[in-house]
Amino acid sequence: MNHTTNLESTLGQGAVYYLFGATGDLAKRKLFPALFSLYKEGKLSENFAVVGLARRTRTNEQFRSDVYESIVEFCRYKADDTELWNRFAEHFEYMPLDINNVDAFRELGKLSEQLDAKFDIPGNRLFYLALAPELFGPVSFNLRDGGLLESAGWHRVVIEKPFGYDLESARKLNDQIRQVFREEEVFRIDHYLGKEMVQNIQVIRFANALFEPLWNNNHIANVQITLSETVGVEERGGYYDKSGALRDMGQNHMLQMLTMIAMEPPSRLHGEDIRDEKVKVLRSLRSYNSHEDVRSNVIRGQYSAGEARGTQLPGYREEDSVGEGSNTETYFAAKIAVDNFRWAGVPFYIRTGKRLPVKTTEVVIEFKSMPQNVLFAQRHDLAPNLLVIRVNPTEGIYIKVNAKTPGVDNSVQPVAMEFCQSCQIGLNTPEAYERLIHDAVRGDSTYFTRWDEVAQAWEFVDRIAAAWRDDSGDLKQYPAGSWGPKAAEELLAKDGFHWWPVNGQEEDNVIWITNNSK
Numbered sequence: 001m002n003h004t005t006n007l008e009s010t011l012g013q014g015a016v017y018y019l020f021g022a023t024g025d026l027a028k029r030k031l032f033p034a035l036f037s038l039y040k041e042g043k044l045s046e047n048f049a050v051v052g053l054a055r056r057t058r059t060n061e062q063f064r065s066d067v068y069e070s071i072v073e074f075c076r077y078k079a080d081d082t083e084l085w086n087r088f089a090e091h092f093e094y095m096p097l098d099i100n101n102v103d104a105f106r107e108l109g110k111l112s113e114q115l116d117a118k119f120d121i122p123g124n125r126l127f128y129l130a131l132a133p134e135l136f137g138p139v140s141f142n143l144r145d146g147g148l149l150e151s152a153g154w155h156r157v158v159i160e161k162p163f164g165y166d167l168e169s170a171r172k173l174n175d176q177i178r179q180v181f182r183e184e185e186v187f188r189i190d191h192y193l194g195k196e197m198v199q200n201i202q203v204i205r206f207a208n209a210l211f212e213p214l215w216n217n218n219h220i221a222n223v224q225i226t227l228s229e230t231v232g233v234e235e236r237g238g239y240y241d242k243s244g245a246l247r248d249m250g251q252n253h254m255l256q257m258l259t260m261i262a263m264e265p266p267s268r269l270h271g272e273d274i275r276d277e278k279v280k281v282l283r284s285l286r287s288y289n290s291h292e293d294v295r296s297n298v299i300r301g302q303y304s305a306g307e308a309r310g311t312q313l314p315g316y317r318e319e320d321s322v323g324e325g326s327n328t329e330t331y332f333a334a335k336i337a338v339d340n341f342r343w344a345g346v347p348f349y350i351r352t353g354k355r356l357p358v359k360t361t362e363v364v365i366e367f368k369s370m371p372q373n374v375l376f377a378q379r380h381d382l383a384p385n386l387l388v389i390r391v392n393p394t395e396g397i398y399i400k401v402n403a404k405t406p407g408v409d410n411s412v413q414p415v416a417m418e419f420c421q422s423c424q425i426g427l428n429t430p431e432a433y434e435r436l437i438h439d440a441v442r443g444d445s446t447y448f449t450r451w452d453e454v455a456q457a458w459e460f461v462d463r464i465a466a467a468w469r470d471d472s473g474d475l476k477q478y479p480a481g482s483w484g485p486k487a488a489e490e491l492l493a494k495d496g497f498h499w500w501p502v503n504g505q506e507e508d509n510v511i512w513i514t515n516n517s518k
Helices: 025-040 060-074 082-089 102-119 133-145 167-178 196-206 234-262 271-284 291-297 421-428 432-442 451-470 486-493
Strands: 015-020 048-054 092-096 125-129 155-159 186-188 220-228 298-304 306-308 311-313 331-337 347-353 360-367 386-392 396-404 412-420 475-479 511-514
Touching (some): 025 060, 048 102, 060 082, 102 133, 125 133, 125 432, 133 155, 186 451, 196 234, 220 234, 234 271, 234 360, 291 298, 291 451, 298 486
Parallel strands (some): 048 092, 155 186, 220 347, 298 475
Antiparallel strands (some): 360 386, 396 412
């Protein structure tokens, strides 16, 4: 699509984007490529400017060169149109900034006025804070005191996770930000909410009469959410050892996906109505009221030395910047109860971990089995029906049903019907950050987390963390390259269930009917 077409879909009337942490990894891997893709697809008009902000000294030419290299390496589009690239690059400016110096923010304000005039921008400001959480408050105060919020247009701030370390720190952080910005101006980003298939959950549920009438405890046996990674902590050992899988993945990505599966239909397709329903789910989560509750329902593990694909892998405690004898979890699995009318009695099982065999994010809906004493169930061991939503890296859905095996007898065999969305669209699938930046500038907060969502999630997670602090002996070791501690299997087995194979680990006895070659 030519970038000059369909200007009615552009991002408002234009804005200045301030990228704090512009020399960091997030900007390089995600933000610059996202902006270029939006520009190439006609979702950015010419009325915008990007100001890169960081401590190190860079010229505009050096900064634009950094942006170009980022796009070449990470963008789904090629920067092979020289004219298009030059038009895009001229919107980028760089300014070294000491975020503790309010006078530097006043200088930034002067630059902003120049950019408003140059690109005909009506004072709209989007501040993207790709910074450590403890800097959110000071930067917000200096944006206010430095006059950056006095322009005529709208002002919004985008904040990366982690939003605090626990409920107390998150509340303190929120109080600081809310002294400067109104709640509707704060966009707390969870990039999983920008993923195609996470957003597609609502469509699958609410646009199909096949599913919504069955989406309850009368028909669903359990729900499984897996977010597995093959990598270790890599260069993030120092950060990760203070965080762990529970805070790094559980409080945000895992609980957000759970709310999308469990929420009630919103009264309107409006951002606040959708977030209202998600908060109701979080309020319905059964709390772990004792350490025994945590031990019975939550498994935590840490990878030890192991092997994957013929490569020897170190244990977590051998990684750089990890404390000797660290009890930080790199894996956790939990059984979660949603105590409301729709879901009473249906267990939600979640698991996430590092150094697992496959990189994938999937949601498995297991439906209740047919009665065992009627018709085919008398003679066959019928497998339960499954609906699987594949979020990453493969995007799509598949449904597993029972069907007659080809031939003359009446034997039954599972059949999986698969739709692979990313196989058709490939690299042109919009990235999560493209959608979320686009939404933030349009003022659509649907797929950002509201403060009460953050607070409810931390309140749930803090009970687990408190129990773990008092009971370090429950940390289970698992070899790198395995599927985690054996206790995670036992967590489901005591309820009569098991973890279903995920993408790349399918069952051998299933016949596949698919829109892509497997």
